[in-house]
Amino acid sequence: MPSPESPVLKRIRSTARQPRQQGGVMLRLHAICLCLLMAIPASARADDSVNLPVLRIGMVESHPAMADPLKIRSIEDAYERALDIPVEIIRFPDLAALVDAHASARIEYAMHTALSFATTAGICDCVVPLRRPVGLDGVEGFRAALLLKTGIEAKSARIAYSSRSSLSGWILPNEAMVSGALEIGETIEAGSTGKAIATLASGEVDGVIAWLPIGRDDSNDPLPARVFGGDYASGLEAVGDLRVAWLSDPVYHGPHAVLRSLPVDLVEKLDIFLDALPQGRPALFDVLEPYQSGGYKPATGMDYQALERLAMGLRESVPPGAGSQP
Numbered sequence: 655m656p657s658p659e660s661p662v663l664k665r666i667r668s669t670a671r672q673p674r675q676q677g678g679v680m681l682r683l684h685a686i687c688l689c690l691l692m693a694i695p696a697s698a699r700a701d702d703s704v705n706l707p708v709l710r711i712g713m714v715e716s717h718p719a720m721a722d723p724l725k726i727r728s729i730e731d732a733y734e735r736a737l738d739i740p741v742e743i744i745r746f747p748d749l750a751a752l753v754d755a756h757a758s759a760r761i762e763y764a765m766h767t768a769l770s771f772a773t774t775a776g777i778c779d780c781v782v783p784l785r786r787p788v789g790l791d792g793v794e795g796f797r798a799a800l801l802l803k804t805g806i807e808a809k810s811a812r813i814a815y816s817s818r819s820s821l822s823g824w825i826l827p828n829e830a831m832v833s834g835a836l837e838i839g840e841t842i843e844a845g846s847t848g849k850a851i852a853t854l855a856s857g858e859v860d861g862v863i864a865w866l867p868i869g870r871d872d873s874n875d876p877l878p879a880r881v882f883g884g885d886y887a888s889g890l891e892a893v894g895d896l897r898v899a900w901l902s903d904p905v906y907h908g909p910h911a912v913l914r915s916l917p918v919d920l921v922e923k924l925d926i927f928l929d930a931l932p933q934g935r936p937a938l939f940d941v942l943e944p945y946q947s948g949g950y951k952p953a954t955g956m957d958y959q960a961l962e963r964l965a966m967g968l969r970e971s972v973p974p975g976a977g978s979q980p
Contacts (some may be wrong), residue, residue, distance in 0.1 A: 800863060822980070
Protein backbone atom coordinates (compact mmCIF):
# COMPACT_ATOMS: atom_id res chain seq x y z
CA MET A 655 0.00 0.00 0.00
CA PRO A 656 1.47 3.40 -0.94
CA SER A 657 2.28 5.66 1.99
CA PRO A 658 -0.11 8.61 2.55
CA GLU A 659 1.01 11.95 1.16
CA SER A 660 1.55 14.93 3.39
CA PRO A 661 -0.87 17.90 2.99
CA VAL A 662 1.97 19.95 1.49
CA LEU A 663 2.70 17.39 -1.24
CA LYS A 664 -1.03 17.00 -1.94
CA ARG A 665 -1.30 20.75 -2.38
CA ILE A 666 1.67 20.75 -4.75
CA ARG A 667 0.21 17.91 -6.83
CA SER A 668 -3.19 19.68 -6.97
CA THR A 669 -1.57 22.91 -8.08
CA ALA A 670 0.49 21.08 -10.70
CA ARG A 671 -2.65 19.63 -12.26
CA GLN A 672 -4.23 23.09 -12.75
CA PRO A 673 -4.09 24.71 -16.24
CA ARG A 674 -0.89 26.65 -16.96
CA GLN A 675 -1.24 30.27 -15.89
CA GLN A 676 1.44 32.93 -15.75
CA GLY A 677 5.11 31.86 -16.01
CA GLY A 678 5.88 33.51 -12.68
CA VAL A 679 3.46 31.18 -10.86
CA MET A 680 5.16 28.10 -12.30
CA LEU A 681 8.59 29.42 -11.41
CA ARG A 682 7.46 29.99 -7.84
CA LEU A 683 6.01 26.46 -7.72
CA HIS A 684 9.28 24.97 -8.92
CA ALA A 685 11.17 26.98 -6.33
CA ILE A 686 8.86 25.75 -3.53
CA CYS A 687 9.33 22.12 -4.61
CA LEU A 688 13.09 22.52 -4.73
CA CYS A 689 13.17 24.06 -1.26
CA LEU A 690 11.06 21.23 0.12
CA LEU A 691 13.29 18.56 -1.41
CA MET A 692 16.41 20.24 -0.10
CA ALA A 693 14.91 20.69 3.36
CA ILE A 694 13.77 17.10 3.96
CA PRO A 695 17.18 15.47 4.62
CA ALA A 696 18.32 18.34 6.81
CA SER A 697 15.13 18.24 8.86
CA ALA A 698 15.43 14.50 9.30
CA ARG A 699 18.99 14.84 10.58
CA ALA A 700 18.08 17.67 12.91
CA ASP A 701 15.23 15.68 14.45
CA ASP A 702 17.05 12.32 14.74
CA SER A 703 17.83 12.64 18.44
CA VAL A 704 14.31 13.85 19.16
CA ASN A 705 12.85 10.85 17.33
CA LEU A 706 14.71 8.42 19.63
CA PRO A 707 12.34 8.29 22.62
CA VAL A 708 14.84 6.62 24.96
CA LEU A 709 18.40 5.30 24.81
CA ARG A 710 18.44 1.76 26.15
CA ILE A 711 21.81 0.68 27.56
CA GLY A 712 22.47 -3.02 28.06
CA MET A 713 24.57 -4.29 30.97
CA VAL A 714 25.03 -7.82 32.28
CA GLU A 715 23.78 -8.67 35.74
CA SER A 716 27.29 -9.59 36.90
CA HIS A 717 28.54 -6.01 36.47
CA PRO A 718 29.26 -4.71 40.02
CA ALA A 719 27.08 -1.62 39.51
CA MET A 720 23.98 -3.76 38.99
CA ALA A 721 23.87 -4.62 42.68
CA ASP A 722 23.31 -0.98 43.69
CA PRO A 723 20.17 0.89 42.50
CA LEU A 724 21.84 4.22 43.32
CA LYS A 725 24.73 3.43 40.98
CA ILE A 726 22.35 2.40 38.23
CA ARG A 727 20.47 5.67 38.58
CA SER A 728 23.73 7.66 38.61
CA ILE A 729 24.69 6.08 35.28
CA GLU A 730 21.30 6.84 33.75
CA ASP A 731 21.36 10.40 35.05
CA ALA A 732 24.85 11.09 33.66
CA TYR A 733 23.95 9.84 30.20
CA GLU A 734 20.67 11.74 30.22
CA ARG A 735 22.44 15.00 31.06
CA ALA A 736 25.02 14.44 28.33
CA LEU A 737 22.53 13.43 25.62
CA ASP A 738 19.41 15.35 26.63
CA ILE A 739 17.17 12.31 26.14
CA PRO A 740 15.83 9.69 28.59
CA VAL A 741 18.15 6.75 29.29
CA GLU A 742 17.26 3.33 30.67
CA ILE A 743 19.63 0.62 31.89
CA ILE A 744 18.46 -2.83 30.77
CA ARG A 745 19.74 -5.82 32.76
CA PHE A 746 20.69 -9.10 31.10
CA PRO A 747 21.44 -12.37 32.90
CA ASP A 748 24.49 -13.15 30.76
CA LEU A 749 26.48 -12.14 27.70
CA ALA A 750 24.48 -14.38 25.38
CA ALA A 751 21.30 -12.46 26.25
CA LEU A 752 23.11 -9.13 25.81
CA VAL A 753 24.34 -10.17 22.35
CA ASP A 754 20.86 -11.26 21.29
CA ALA A 755 19.30 -7.98 22.45
CA HIS A 756 21.88 -5.78 20.72
CA ALA A 757 21.84 -7.76 17.48
CA SER A 758 18.04 -7.58 17.36
CA ALA A 759 18.05 -3.81 18.16
CA ARG A 760 16.17 -4.19 21.44
CA ILE A 761 18.89 -2.01 22.95
CA GLU A 762 20.81 0.79 21.25
CA TYR A 763 23.96 0.76 23.42
CA ALA A 764 25.86 -1.98 25.23
CA MET A 765 28.92 -2.42 27.41
CA HIS A 766 30.50 -5.46 25.80
CA THR A 767 33.33 -7.84 26.41
CA ALA A 768 35.64 -8.35 23.44
CA LEU A 769 34.01 -11.67 22.60
CA SER A 770 30.42 -10.51 23.03
CA PHE A 771 31.04 -7.52 20.74
CA ALA A 772 32.72 -9.70 18.13
CA THR A 773 29.79 -12.11 18.26
CA THR A 774 27.25 -9.30 17.86
CA ALA A 775 29.16 -7.75 14.96
CA GLY A 776 29.38 -11.13 13.25
CA ILE A 777 25.65 -11.74 13.56
CA CYS A 778 24.36 -8.49 12.13
CA ASP A 779 27.13 -6.02 11.17
CA CYS A 780 24.85 -3.50 12.88
CA VAL A 781 27.05 -2.32 15.76
CA VAL A 782 29.92 0.15 15.98
CA PRO A 783 32.48 0.29 18.83
CA LEU A 784 33.01 3.73 20.33
CA ARG A 785 35.58 3.51 23.10
CA ARG A 786 37.46 0.75 24.95
CA PRO A 787 38.83 1.08 28.50
CA VAL A 788 42.53 1.06 29.31
CA GLY A 789 44.26 0.09 32.54
CA LEU A 790 46.06 2.66 34.65
CA ASP A 791 49.37 1.04 33.66
CA GLY A 792 48.52 1.30 29.97
CA VAL A 793 47.25 -2.27 29.54
CA GLU A 794 44.81 -2.45 26.63
CA GLY A 795 44.13 -6.18 26.62
CA PHE A 796 46.03 -9.45 26.44
CA ARG A 797 47.36 -12.29 24.32
CA ALA A 798 46.80 -15.92 25.21
CA ALA A 799 50.16 -17.64 25.67
CA LEU A 800 51.47 -21.19 25.93
CA LEU A 801 54.19 -21.49 28.57
CA LEU A 802 56.44 -24.53 28.42
CA LYS A 803 59.23 -25.85 30.60
CA THR A 804 62.65 -25.67 29.01
CA GLY A 805 63.39 -28.55 26.63
CA ILE A 806 59.72 -29.52 26.15
CA GLU A 807 57.99 -29.42 22.76
CA ALA A 808 54.29 -28.54 22.58
CA LYS A 809 53.27 -31.44 20.34
CA SER A 810 54.32 -33.96 23.00
CA ALA A 811 53.47 -31.92 26.10
CA ARG A 812 50.77 -32.23 28.74
CA ILE A 813 49.27 -28.76 29.17
CA ALA A 814 47.03 -27.47 31.96
CA TYR A 815 44.48 -24.69 31.49
CA SER A 816 41.99 -23.02 33.79
CA SER A 817 38.51 -23.71 32.37
CA ARG A 818 36.56 -23.94 29.13
CA SER A 819 34.83 -20.62 29.82
CA SER A 820 38.19 -18.79 29.77
CA LEU A 821 38.91 -16.85 26.60
CA SER A 822 42.69 -16.98 27.08
CA GLY A 823 42.81 -20.32 28.86
CA TRP A 824 40.78 -22.38 26.41
CA ILE A 825 38.76 -20.63 23.70
CA LEU A 826 41.69 -18.97 21.91
CA PRO A 827 44.19 -21.85 22.16
CA ASN A 828 41.52 -24.38 21.23
CA GLU A 829 40.71 -22.39 18.10
CA ALA A 830 44.43 -22.40 17.25
CA MET A 831 44.55 -26.18 17.73
CA VAL A 832 41.49 -26.71 15.55
CA SER A 833 42.94 -24.53 12.80
CA GLY A 834 46.31 -26.27 12.96
CA ALA A 835 48.21 -23.21 14.16
CA LEU A 836 49.01 -24.91 17.48
CA GLU A 837 49.73 -28.56 18.21
CA ILE A 838 49.54 -29.80 21.81
CA GLY A 839 49.96 -33.37 23.00
CA GLU A 840 47.32 -33.37 25.75
CA THR A 841 45.23 -30.72 27.52
CA ILE A 842 43.99 -30.94 31.10
CA GLU A 843 41.27 -28.72 32.58
CA ALA A 844 42.43 -27.75 36.07
CA GLY A 845 39.37 -25.74 37.11
CA SER A 846 41.14 -22.47 37.90
CA THR A 847 44.33 -20.59 37.10
CA GLY A 848 45.76 -21.28 40.54
CA LYS A 849 45.17 -25.03 40.17
CA ALA A 850 46.69 -25.04 36.68
CA ILE A 851 49.88 -23.44 38.04
CA ALA A 852 49.91 -25.89 40.96
CA THR A 853 49.88 -28.86 38.57
CA LEU A 854 52.75 -27.27 36.66
CA ALA A 855 54.76 -26.73 39.84
CA SER A 856 54.15 -30.31 41.00
CA GLY A 857 55.41 -31.73 37.71
CA GLU A 858 52.06 -33.22 36.68
CA VAL A 859 52.11 -31.19 33.46
CA ASP A 860 54.76 -29.70 31.17
CA GLY A 861 53.19 -26.35 30.56
CA VAL A 862 50.24 -24.05 31.15
CA ILE A 863 47.99 -21.81 29.07
CA ALA A 864 48.39 -18.27 30.35
CA TRP A 865 47.93 -14.69 29.19
CA LEU A 866 50.27 -11.74 28.75
CA PRO A 867 49.11 -8.11 28.94
CA ILE A 868 49.45 -5.85 25.91
CA GLY A 869 50.04 -2.10 25.95
CA ARG A 870 52.30 -2.02 29.00
CA ASP A 871 56.06 -1.60 28.68
CA ASP A 872 57.19 -4.63 30.68
CA SER A 873 59.67 -6.18 28.25
CA ASN A 874 62.48 -5.94 30.81
CA ASP A 875 60.49 -7.74 33.51
CA PRO A 876 61.05 -11.48 34.10
CA LEU A 877 58.42 -13.72 32.54
CA PRO A 878 56.70 -14.73 35.84
CA ALA A 879 56.14 -11.02 36.61
CA ARG A 880 54.46 -10.48 33.23
CA VAL A 881 52.32 -13.60 32.91
CA PHE A 882 48.78 -13.26 34.33
CA GLY A 883 49.63 -9.62 35.01
CA GLY A 884 52.05 -10.76 37.72
CA ASP A 885 49.29 -12.19 39.94
CA TYR A 886 50.90 -15.65 40.08
CA ALA A 887 54.57 -14.65 39.93
CA SER A 888 55.67 -16.58 43.04
CA GLY A 889 54.05 -19.81 41.87
CA LEU A 890 55.64 -19.56 38.44
CA GLU A 891 59.05 -18.68 39.84
CA ALA A 892 58.97 -21.96 41.76
CA VAL A 893 58.60 -23.87 38.49
CA GLY A 894 61.95 -22.74 37.10
CA ASP A 895 62.77 -21.68 33.54
CA LEU A 896 59.79 -21.24 31.24
CA ARG A 897 59.47 -20.07 27.65
CA VAL A 898 56.63 -18.69 25.54
CA ALA A 899 55.93 -21.25 22.82
CA TRP A 900 52.85 -19.62 21.26
CA LEU A 901 50.95 -16.33 21.34
CA SER A 902 47.43 -15.51 20.13
CA ASP A 903 46.42 -12.36 18.30
CA PRO A 904 45.81 -9.35 20.59
CA VAL A 905 42.49 -9.23 22.44
CA TYR A 906 41.53 -5.70 23.43
CA HIS A 907 39.26 -4.81 26.32
CA GLY A 908 35.60 -4.92 25.38
CA PRO A 909 34.10 -1.71 23.98
CA HIS A 910 31.15 0.51 24.58
CA ALA A 911 29.22 0.02 21.34
CA VAL A 912 26.11 1.40 19.66
CA LEU A 913 23.80 0.45 16.84
CA ARG A 914 25.13 1.62 13.49
CA SER A 915 21.75 3.27 12.86
CA LEU A 916 22.06 5.62 15.84
CA PRO A 917 21.90 9.32 14.86
CA VAL A 918 25.31 10.83 14.10
CA ASP A 919 24.81 13.75 16.45
CA LEU A 920 23.99 11.37 19.30
CA VAL A 921 27.10 9.29 18.63
CA GLU A 922 29.21 12.45 18.69
CA LYS A 923 27.73 13.37 22.07
CA LEU A 924 28.53 9.90 23.39
CA ASP A 925 32.14 10.17 22.20
CA ILE A 926 32.54 13.52 23.95
CA PHE A 927 30.89 12.19 27.11
CA LEU A 928 33.11 9.11 27.33
CA ASP A 929 36.30 11.04 26.57
CA ALA A 930 35.60 13.53 29.34
CA LEU A 931 34.44 10.99 31.92
CA PRO A 932 37.76 9.83 33.48
CA GLN A 933 38.89 13.37 34.35
CA GLY A 934 35.53 15.10 34.63
CA ARG A 935 33.67 12.50 36.69
CA PRO A 936 36.21 9.94 37.97
CA ALA A 937 33.80 8.43 40.50
CA LEU A 938 31.31 7.62 37.76
CA PHE A 939 34.10 6.25 35.57
CA ASP A 940 35.00 3.87 38.41
CA VAL A 941 31.37 2.74 38.57
CA LEU A 942 31.31 2.01 34.83
CA GLU A 943 34.82 0.51 34.68
CA PRO A 944 35.56 -1.21 38.01
CA TYR A 945 38.42 -3.22 36.52
CA GLN A 946 40.18 -0.55 34.41
CA SER A 947 41.13 2.93 35.56
CA GLY A 948 43.22 4.46 32.78
CA GLY A 949 40.49 6.10 30.73
CA TYR A 950 39.26 5.27 27.24
CA LYS A 951 40.80 4.89 23.80
CA PRO A 952 38.95 5.07 20.47
CA ALA A 953 37.85 1.61 19.35
CA THR A 954 37.46 0.32 15.81
CA GLY A 955 35.93 -2.78 14.30
CA MET A 956 39.42 -3.91 13.26
CA ASP A 957 40.33 -4.30 16.95
CA TYR A 958 37.91 -7.23 17.21
CA GLN A 959 37.97 -8.66 13.68
CA ALA A 960 40.07 -11.72 14.58
CA LEU A 961 37.69 -12.53 17.43
CA GLU A 962 34.71 -12.07 15.11
CA ARG A 963 35.90 -14.95 12.95
CA LEU A 964 36.39 -17.04 16.09
CA ALA A 965 33.01 -16.13 17.55
CA MET A 966 31.11 -17.21 14.46
CA GLY A 967 32.48 -20.72 14.77
CA LEU A 968 31.76 -20.92 18.49
CA ARG A 969 28.32 -19.35 18.85
CA GLU A 970 26.66 -22.63 19.77
CA SER A 971 29.38 -23.96 22.08
CA VAL A 972 30.70 -21.00 24.07
CA PRO A 973 29.22 -20.80 27.59
CA PRO A 974 27.04 -17.71 28.28
CA GLY A 975 29.70 -16.02 30.43
CA ALA A 976 32.68 -16.83 28.25
CA GLY A 977 35.13 -14.02 27.66
CA SER A 978 34.01 -11.81 30.53
CA GLN A 979 37.54 -12.10 31.95
CA PRO A 980 40.83 -13.26 30.31
